[in-house]
Amino acid sequence: MAASPEQPGPAGLLPLLDGAPEEVAPRLLGAVLRHGEVALRLTEVEAYAGEDDPGSHAYRGPTPRTEVMFGPAGRLYTYFSYGMHVCANVVVGHEGRAAAVLLRAGEVVEGHDVARARRPRSSERDLTRGPARLCQALAITLEHGGSDLVAGPVTLEPGPAPEHWESGPRVGLRGAPERPWRFWLPGEPSVSTYRPAAARPAPSTGPGGRR
DNA sequence: CCGCTGATATTCT
DNA sequence: GAATATCAGCGGG
Numbered sequence: 001m002a003a004s005p006e007q008p009g010p011a012g013l014l015p016l017l018d019g020a021p022e023e024v025a026p027r028l029l030g031a032v033l034r035h036g037e038v039a040l041r042l043t044e045v046e047a048y049a050g051e052d053d054p055g056s057h058a059y060r061g062p063t064p065r066t067e068v069m070f071g072p073a074g075r076l077y078t079y080f081s082y083g084m085h086v087c088a089n090v091v092v093g094h095e096g097r098a099a100a101v102l103l104r105a106g107e108v109v110e111g112h113d114v115a116r117a118r119r120p121r122s123s124e125r126d127l128t129r130g131p132a133r134l135c136q137a138l139a140i141t142l143e144h145g146g147s148d149l150v151a152g153p154v155t156l157e158p159g160p161a162p163e164h165w166e167s168g169p170r171v172g173l174r175g176a177p178e179r180p181w182r183f184w185l186p187g188e189p190s191v192s193t194y195r196p197a198a199a200r201p202a203p204s205t206g207p208g209g210r211r
Numbered sequence: 212c213c214g215c216t217g218a219t220a221t222t223c224t
Numbered sequence: 225g226a227a228t229a230t231c232a233g234c235g236g237g
Contacts, residue, residue, distance in 0.1 A: 046229070055229070057222095065222065082230050083219030089229090102229060121232085132230055172229055 010155045017073040017092040021047035021099040024092045026167070026183045028101055030159035035138045037114045040106035040128055041159065044184040046170050048089070050098030055176030058098035068146050069098040076154060078135075078145035085132030088140050090149060090156060104171075105129045107188060108137065 016027050025047040032039050050058040050069070057079065058066045068077045069091055077089040077100050093099035106128045108115050115137040119127055128134045135141075140154060149156040167180045 048229075057229075060223085063223075079229080080221055082228060083221065085219095085230050087229065104229090126231090130230070170229070174228090176229095 010150045010152075010157050012158050013150055013156055014074050016158050017090065019093065021049050021092050021101055022179070022181050024099075025101045025181065026165050027158075027161065028090065028156075029162045029165050029183060029185050032109065032157045032159060033103065033106060033138065033154070034110070034157065035140060035154045036111070038108065038111035038138050040108045040110075040115075040134070040138065042103060042106045043188050044105035044182070046102040046104055046183070047181040048100050048102060053176070053179075055170060055173040055179075056098065056100075058100075062098070066098065069100050071095055071146075074149050076140075076144050076147050076149060078140065078142050080142060081132060086135045086141055087131035088135050088144070102131055103134055104131050104182070105184070106134055 013031075016031075017024055025045045028042055028045050031042050033042060034040075048056040048058070048069075050056055051061070053059060056069075058069045062070045065079060066077075068075055069089070071091060072095045073090075073092050075091045077091050078086055079089075081087050087102060089100035089102045091100050108128055115127060116122075118137055118139060119133065122133070126133060128137045138154070144154050147154060162185060164186060165183055166186050167183050169178045169180060170176075170182045
């Protein structure tokens, strides 16, 4: 067979994760995250770096919690938020330098009824909108932290490179300089983007502009 | 649709 | 002890 630059399925993931987090993040839009019967197409992500990023968990160097962020690319970094919620990131870049992409929202493309059963009181709109809701719908827990996204059980398969995407400030951060490191696919009917907590002075827009 | 508020455990100072 | 990469539930338009 002819040598193909990109392998299909989860095996083609690693080349995509090589680079700065804000470069890798938009590439992941449209990729399919799968766990068991449920699969979703990523529609919103957020980039986080390490030492030079005050908004990152890894800003002050490695800790027991953030150790995975300093490891090799392609692993899942999960953390417990606000005493209640689990959120998931894909570790990117190179070992020794912390970087990750937070998975903020997606569109369910498989196992819709299973996802619904896990979030019975949720509206269709809120089924997988938001990082903690996304993890709940896919049954991703803290135990999946450090697991390999190529080997599974949670996998990420690259999709076609998105033609259009938008960017803006990250959500929920305080005390960090605003960087337009949130990326999303515009025009998703069932999965709209999270709004910033406060009005932005200058919401940096991607090609096409915000709203 | 919008805005507000309480809940709750881990993490680091 | 303070802060937190959040969400559900409530009220009003």
